[in-house]
Amino acid sequence: MFAVYAESISSDDPLTGLVVGERPDPTVPDGWTTVTVKAASLNHHDLWSLRGVGLEDEALPMILGCDAAGVDEDGNEVVVHAVVSDPSWSGDETLDPRRSLLSERHQGTFADKVTVPCRNVVPKPDSLTFEEAACLPTAWLTAYRMLYTQGGLKAGDTVLVQGAGGGVATALITLARAGGLRVLATSRDEAKRAKALELGAHEVFESGARLPVKVDAVMETVGRATWSHSIRALRPGGSIVISGTTSGPKVDDAELTRIFFLQLRVIGSTMGTRAELAGLMTMLDATGARPLIDRTLPMEQAADGFAAMAAGELFGKVVLTR
Numbered sequence: 001m002f003a004v005y006a007e008s009i010s011s012d013d014p015l016t017g018l019v020v021g022e023r024p025d026p027t028v029p030d031g032w033t034t035v036t037v038k039a040a041s042l043n044h045h046d047l048w049s050l051r052g053v054g055l056e057d058e059a060l061p062m063i064l065g066c067d068a069a070g071v072d073e074d075g076n077e078v079v080v081h082a083v084v085s086d087p088s089w090s091g092d093e094t095l096d097p098r099r100s101l102l103s104e105r106h107q108g109t110f111a112d113k114v115t116v117p118c119r120n121v122v123p124k125p126d127s128l129t130f131e132e133a134a135c136l137p138t139a140w141l142t143a144y145r146m147l148y149t150q151g152g153l154k155a156g157d158t159v160l161v162q163g164a165g166g167g168v169a170t171a172l173i174t175l176a177r178a179g180g181l182r183v184l185a186t187s188r189d190e191a192k193r194a195k196a197l198e199l200g201a202h203e204v205f206e207s208g209a210r211l212p213v214k215v216d217a218v219m220e221t222v223g224r225a226t227w228s229h230s231i232r233a234l235r236p237g238g239s240i241v242i243s244g245t246t247s248g249p250k251v252d253d254a255e256l257t258r259i260f261f262l263q264l265r266v267i268g269s270t271m272g273t274r275a276e277l278a279g280l281m282t283m284l285d286a287t288g289a290r291p292l293i294d295r296t297l298p299m300e301q302a303a304d305g306f307a308a309m310a311a312g313e314l315f316g317k318v319v320l321t322r
C-alpha cells in the first residue's frame, strides 16, 4: 500500500530519512481493526520521530503519523485515537507506563490503511469533515486536556498561550476562546500575532514581552525559549501546564525561587484519553469551533508539509489527504 515512512534517523537532518513510497499491507492482530485513511495530519511528533526521539532504529522502517480520520471495516466514519495502551490496562490510558503513540511501536497513519486496537476507534460526528477530524487526535486532544483537565480552567479565567503559530497553540487559542476564557498569546512573528487575533486571542504580544496582567495559567509547548517568561507571567498560585519543548528541554533558569515563593503549580500533560477525544468532538459540535488548517496536501506531497513544519512556517495544521 501507499505509505509515508521513516527509513532512517538523523538528529541533524531529519528529512533525509523520509520516504514516500510503498509498504506491505498491515496484518491485523486479534482485537485490532483496520481503518481506511481519508485524511491524516502532521504533528511535530513526526519530525521528532525522524530525529530519533521516541523512535528506535530497530523499529524502522516505520510509517509515520499519529492522527487519522477515515472509514472503519463496516463503512462508519471514524477518528483514530493515537494512544495505544496495554490490553491489560484500564483507566486513563495516558498514565499507562507501557503506552505508545501510533508510529512509535505500531505503524502510523500516513498510509492507505492503519491498524489499531478496536477501542482506539471513535465515531466521527457528521458536522466535522475528514480533514477537520484528522487534526484532533494529537494536537487538539493535547490542547483540550491541557486547558480543561490538567489546567482545570473555567470560563472567566485568563490564560497565556506561548508560540501562537503551532498546531497545539492554535488549538489552545480556539478551545480557550470557545470555553469562555480570556486569551493572551505570544508569537515571534508579527503576521502570526495578527492571525492569532483573528483566531480568537483577545490580546497578542511579542515573545518575551511584558504583559499588562498576571494570568491564571500558561500553556507551554515551546520550552527553553519561553519558560522563564511563562513563570513570570503567572499570578501567585497560578499554573503552568507543559506538553512540549519545541525550542529545547534544557532551561537556563528554571525560576525555582519564583515557583516556591509564589506557590506556582507546574503540571505536565500528554495527549489525552479516548473519553477526552469524544468530549473534544462534542465541544466542537456544540460550539461550532473548528481546527485551523494551514494547508491541505495530497499525501504524496507529505515532504513539503514536513519541510514547512521544520522551518516553523505554519499557522495551524498540515492535513494530508488520500
Ligand SMILES: NC(=O)c1ccc[n+]([C@@H]2O[C@H](COP(=O)([O-])OP(=O)(O)OC[C@H]3O[C@@H](n4cnc5c(N)ncnc54)[C@H](OP(=O)(O)O)[C@@H]3O)[C@@H](O)[C@H]2O)c1
Pocket (backbone or CB within 6 Å): 042, 043, 044, 045, 048, 138, 139, 142, 162, 163, 164, 165, 166, 167, 168, 169, 186, 187, 188, 189, 192, 207, 221, 222, 225, 226, 243, 244, 245, 246, 247, 269, 270, 271, 309, 312, 314
Ligand atoms: N505531550 C504531548 O502529548 C504533545 C502533543 C502534541 C505536541 N506536543 C509537543 O508540543 C510542541 C508543539 O507541537 P506542534 O505540533 O504544535 O508544533 P509546531 O506546530 O511546530 O509549533 C511550534 C511553535 O513553537 C514556537 N516556537 C518554536 N521555536 C521557538 C522559539 N525558539 N522561540 C519561541 N517560539 C518558538 C513557534 O511559535 P511562533 O512561531 O508563533 O513563535 C511554533 O509555531 C512540540 O514540541 C510537540 O512535540 C506534545
